[in-house]
Every structure is written in structure tokens, then in C-alpha cells.
Amino acid sequence: MPQNSLIAELKSYEPELVQIRRDIHRHPEVGFEETRTAALVADRLRRWGLDVTEGIAGTGVVATLKGRLPGQRAIGLRADLDALHIQEVPGRDHGSTVPGKMHACGHDGHTAMLLGAARYLVEHPADFGGTVAFIFQPAEEGLGGGRVMVEEGLFDRFPVDAVYGMHNMPGIPVGEFRTRTGAFLAASDTWTVIFRGTGGHGGAGAHLATDATLPLAHFILAVQTIVSRNVKASETAVISIGSIAGGDAGSPNIIPSQVTVSGTARSYEPKVRDLMETRLTALAHAQAAAFGCSAEVSYSRRYPPLITHAEQTAVSVAAATALVGADKVDPDCLPSTGSEDFSFMLEARPGSFVMIGNGTAEHGTIHHVHTPGYDFNDAILTLGAAYWVQLVHTELGLA
Structure with a gap:
């Protein structure tokens, strides 16, 4: 001391x-x-x-x-x-x-x-x-x-x-x-994406379902490309996923009609903050469309x-x-x-x-x-x- x-x-x-x-x-x-x-x-x-x-x-x-x-x-x-x-x-x-x-x-x-x-x-x-x-x-x-x-x-x-x-x-x-x-x-932002499909029986009716877990899975991977491929290497940004929710553990044979993923985004520069919101939103809608689902995106700018x-x-x-x-x-x-x-x-x-x-x-x-x-x-x-x-x-x- x-x-x-x-x-x-x-x-x-x-x-x-x-x-x-x-x-x-x-x-x-x-x-x-x-x-x-x-x-x-x-x-x-x-x-x-x-x-x-x-x-x-x-x-x-x-x-x-x-x-x-x-x-x-x-x-x-x-x-x-x-x-x-x-x-x-x-x-x-x-x-x-x-x-x-x-x-x-x-x-x-x-x-x-x-x-x-x-x-x-x-x-x-x-x-x-x-x-x-x-x-x-x-x-x-x-x-x-x-x-x-x-x-x-x-x-x-x-x-x-x-x-x-x-x-x-x-x-x-x-x-x-x-x-x-x-x-x-850093600035601290919170984001949430809800993917919606029709859901269905995971065994007998999987081919009839619009599976919201598929765009979720691809989005989880795609969202990491924002920092690695869209943010300039000399600038700092972080995107992390903190919560994933969908379906019921008591019914593992049911494909959920809705899944939700949320996380945090960190940055220093306003242009990087704008970029992360724009790209995250675009990726969510693109992945949803690719699998016949829809996406609802919420991006909240919390702390500067x-x-x-x-x-x-x-x-x-x-x-x-x-x-x-x-x-x-x-x-x-x-x-x-x-x-x-x-x-x-x-x-x-x-x-x-x-x-x-x-x-x-x-x-x-x-x-x-x-x-x-x-x-x-x-x-x-x-x-x-x-x-x-x-x-x-x-x-x-x-x-």
C-alpha cells in the first residue's frame, strides 16, 4: 500500500x-x-x-x-x-x-x-x-x-x-x-432478433414445417463476420450473443415456430456503431428469407x-x-x-x-x-x- x-x-x-x-x-x-x-x-x-x-x-x-x-x-x-x-x-x-x-x-x-x-x-x-x-x-x-x-x-x-x-x-x-x-x-448496445416460421412436428412433419431454428443457426455464424469482415482492422468492435430461447425442453420433438436471440454490441466510433446496427439487421433478414421465415430486429443504443x-x-x-x-x-x-x-x-x-x-x-x-x-x-x-x-x-x- x-x-x-x-x-x-x-x-x-x-x-x-x-x-x-x-x-x-x-x-x-x-x-x-x-x-x-x-x-x-x-x-x-x-x-x-x-x-x-x-x-x-x-x-x-x-x-x-x-x-x-x-x-x-x-x-x-x-x-x-x-x-x-x-x-x-x-x-x-x-x-x-x-x-x-x-x-x-x-x-x-x-x-x-x-x-x-x-x-x-x-x-x-x-x-x-x-x-x-x-x-x-x-x-x-x-x-x-x-x-x-x-x-x-x-x-x-x-x-x-x-x-x-x-x-x-x-x-x-x-x-x-x-x-x-x-x-x-465503449458504447454499449443491446440487440434482439426474433425469427418466426410455422413450426411443426420434428419427426413426422419436419418437411411440412418452416423451421425458425435454421436462420437462427446461420445468423449466429454470420453475425461474427460483421467485426471480422466489415469493421476496419484498426478499429475496435465486439458483438456477442448472450441469450438464445426457443421451443420447450419438455417437447423436443416439436420444431418451434419462433426463436429469439439477443446480445450486446460494443464500439467507440459512431460510424462503427451505425455499421453494426445496419449489418446485423441486414443479416437477420437475409437469413430469415433464405429459409422462408421472417425476422424482427430490435437494436437499442444504451450507453454512449x-x-x-x-x-x-x-x-x-x-x-x-x-x-x-x-x-x-x-x-x-x-x-x-x-x-x-x-x-x-x-x-x-x-x-x-x-x-x-x-x-x-x-x-x-x-x-x-x-x-x-x-x-x-x-x-x-x-x-x-x-x-x-x-x-x-x-x-x-x-x-
């Missing part, structure tokens, strides 16, 4: 931050249902003396704090609140108490880190000028809570000059940060790519470097085809996004996000809180 006076001072908060993080972990709430989590956050913020607003995007919470130094600038710091529909592996003392739901992406830790920073800054208001908005966002996992907050006037009600986000990442060592300027995370801004990324790099040293900060890491709805906030205001290391196999924390074995690493709670505080100092006060 890196050594720094700010980190050392925040160490006194660690027992409380661990308690908060594990309490949230035990009581996971999925998107737009984070009522208990939001109430816990609002209670702590009020207890520490911040001005708190609840109910933005349903369960979102925003708190503001003014520093005592001269200054009119304002920045936003964002954490996410929601959990996932995943059954956690059993055995943890702080394991989920809600069947089928768990904090499998570390939003419990993100919330605790930002709370730690808020408490510290309340206790040290003479260290900065201007205003800090602490943004606790609901429904990051697929439901677009960031978009809803922006649409409900987040930055009209709480004007900021810049907004910042942070996410933990297993596989990055504890004490390290990674970021980049420009395209950092997360594009960071140069000025704010430089601020993030400076803040992280002040904490852990330049050798522990990668300012130009490779982009990821993961997605994040913080992208909606970065479309509305300039800002940056960083990855904080959650640990490697040697720390026993290599379980990746969105898996049943994942857990946030409590050892980075004070480092994450210190990053937020250092960012405020770099932007608004003590550089």
Missing part, C-alpha cells in the same frame, strides 16, 4: 468505511430500488453537516460543500449505488442477505470511498475554495441512472465546471491508477462511449501521482470494451474517469467484476477516499 500523509490521516476513518461498505454489501439493492442504501448515504452526509438533496432519478443523492478558501469553481464527484442480479458465493461474514442479488461490481466500495472523502473535506474546509458536489447515482447497471440524473436537471440544480468518476478494477495491483484521454470505455477530456484527465493524473507516485499511475492505458453510464455525465460536462487497482491474485481479489466470487477490497477504501480529496485539492485549492 502506498505511503502518503493524506492516506495516513484517512486511515483513522478506515474502520467506519469498512463498516459502511460491508453493511451496504449485506443489503444489495438493484437499479432504482436503492432506498435503504440512499437513506444510509443521506443520513451519514447530514450527520457530518452537508447540505443533502434526495430523490434525484428516484433514489439518487447529491450533497454539496463549500470550501473556505476564495474560489467560484465547482466540481462533481460521482459514485454509484446499485447492485446486480447475481447469486453470491456463500461463506463471507458480510455476504449478501438477499437471494439472487449482490454487489458484484464494487459499487458498495465506491459509495464508501466517496463518503470518506466527504467526511474529510467537511472536517478540513479551509483546504479548498469553491464547491464540491458529491453525486451518488442509482442504476448504473444497465438502466441508465446517469442519463436519468442528467435529464432531471442534475447539472442545472448543481452547476459544476467538471465532473469526475472512479471505478475499481481487479487485476490492477493495489496502489495503482490507470486512465487515458479520449475514448476510454465514455470519452474523457484532456484537461480534467491531467488533473486526475496529477492527483493520483501526488498520492502514489508517477510510477504507479498509467496516464495512457489501453481502452476497454466495458461500458459505464458515467458517459452521460461526460457528455454533459467535461471530466475524467480513473481505474483504481482492486488487487491481483496475490491479494486474493482476482475475481473479476460481475462474477459470483467478486468482492471489493477493503484495503483500498482509504486510498480511494484520499484520491477524491487530493483531486479536490488539485482542482480547488491545495495543488
Whole structure:
């Protein structure tokens, strides 16, 4: 763990931050249902003396704090609140108490880190000028809570000059940060194709059926040619199939009249996004027509790519470097085809996004996000809180 006076001072908060993080972990709430989590956050913020607003995007919470130094600038710091529909592996003392739901992406830790920073800054208001908005966002996992907050006037009600986000990442060592300027995370789209035929008896009447499974089978293969043969090799795109449904396991001798396939598409460039939607639609209809069936295609553009801004990324790099040293900060890491709805906030205001290391196999924390074995690493709670505080100092006060 890196050594720094700010980190050392925040160490006194660690027992409380661990308690908060594990309490949230035990009581996971999925998107737009984070009522208990939001109430816990609002209670702590009020207890520490911040001005708190609840109910933005349903369960979102925003708190503001003014520093005592001269200054009119304002920045936003964002954490996410929601959990996932995943059954956690059993055995943890702080394991989920809600069947089928768990904090499998570390939003419990993100919330605790930002709370730690808020408490510290309340206790040290003479260290900065201007205003800090602490943004606790609901429904990051697929439901677009960031978009809803922006649409409900987040930055009209709480004007900021810049907004910042942070996410933990297993596989990055504890004490390290990674970021980049420009395209950092991918656009995330969801698509569904329904193939329809007549169906029929799979034994005695197969020759009389229009079999919807045939265009499905050929489409599954054909859709992979979009990236390999239509997207320029120097550009990045991913198309994956996540669900296939049709027929009934209790009647394997029946050819289904309808089958459904759905998946995800990831890209960075608008032209690549357009291309994938166009080609996927064309291939679905072509395969359906080839086998006498029809196809219904739905393509939903969910999250835009997360594009960071140069000025704010430089601020993030400076803040992280002040904490852990330049050798522990990668300012130009490779982009990821993961997605994040913080992208909606970065479309509305300039800002940056960083990855904080959650640990490697040697720390026993290599379980990746969105898996049943994942857990946030409590050892980075004070480092994450210190990053937020250092960012405020770099932007608004003590550089």
C-alpha cells in the first residue's frame, strides 16, 4: 500500500468505511430500488453537516460543500449505488442477505470511498475554495441512472465546471491508477432478433414445417463476420450473443415456430456503431428469407462511449501521482470494451474517469467484476477516499 500523509490521516476513518461498505454489501439493492442504501448515504452526509438533496432519478443523492478558501469553481464527484442480479458465493461474514442479488461490481466500495472523502473535506474546509458536489447515482447497471440524473436537471440544480468518476478494477495491483484521454470505455448496445416460421412436428412433419431454428443457426455464424469482415482492422468492435430461447425442453420433438436471440454490441466510433446496427439487421433478414421465415430486429443504443477530456484527465493524473507516485499511475492505458453510464455525465460536462487497482491474485481479489466470487477490497477504501480529496485539492485549492 502506498505511503502518503493524506492516506495516513484517512486511515483513522478506515474502520467506519469498512463498516459502511460491508453493511451496504449485506443489503444489495438493484437499479432504482436503492432506498435503504440512499437513506444510509443521506443520513451519514447530514450527520457530518452537508447540505443533502434526495430523490434525484428516484433514489439518487447529491450533497454539496463549500470550501473556505476564495474560489467560484465547482466540481462533481460521482459514485454509484446499485447492485446486480447475481447469486453470491456463500461463506463471507458480510455476504449478501438477499437471494439472487449482490454487489458484484464494487459499487458498495465506491459509495464508501466517496463518503470518506466527504467526511474529510467537511472536517478540513479551509483546504479548498469553491464547491464540491458529491453525486451518488442509482442504476448504473444497465438502466441508465446517469442519463436519468442528467435529464432531471442534475447539472442545472448543481452547476459544476467538471465532473469526475472512479471505478475499481481487479487485476490492477493495489496502489495503482490507470486512465487515458479520449475514448476510454465503449458504447454499449443491446440487440434482439426474433425469427418466426410455422413450426411443426420434428419427426413426422419436419418437411411440412418452416423451421425458425435454421436462420437462427446461420445468423449466429454470420453475425461474427460483421467485426471480422466489415469493421476496419484498426478499429475496435465486439458483438456477442448472450441469450438464445426457443421451443420447450419438455417437447423436443416439436420444431418451434419462433426463436429469439439477443446480445450486446460494443464500439467507440459512431460510424462503427451505425455499421453494426445496419449489418446485423441486414443479416437477420437475409437469413430469415433464405429459409422462408421472417425476422424482427430490435437494436437499442444504451450507453454512449465514455470519452474523457484532456484537461480534467491531467488533473486526475496529477492527483493520483501526488498520492502514489508517477510510477504507479498509467496516464495512457489501453481502452476497454466495458461500458459505464458515467458517459452521460461526460457528455454533459467535461471530466475524467480513473481505474483504481482492486488487487491481483496475490491479494486474493482476482475475481473479476460481475462474477459470483467478486468482492471489493477493503484495503483500498482509504486510498480511494484520499484520491477524491487530493483531486479536490488539485482542482480547488491545495495543488
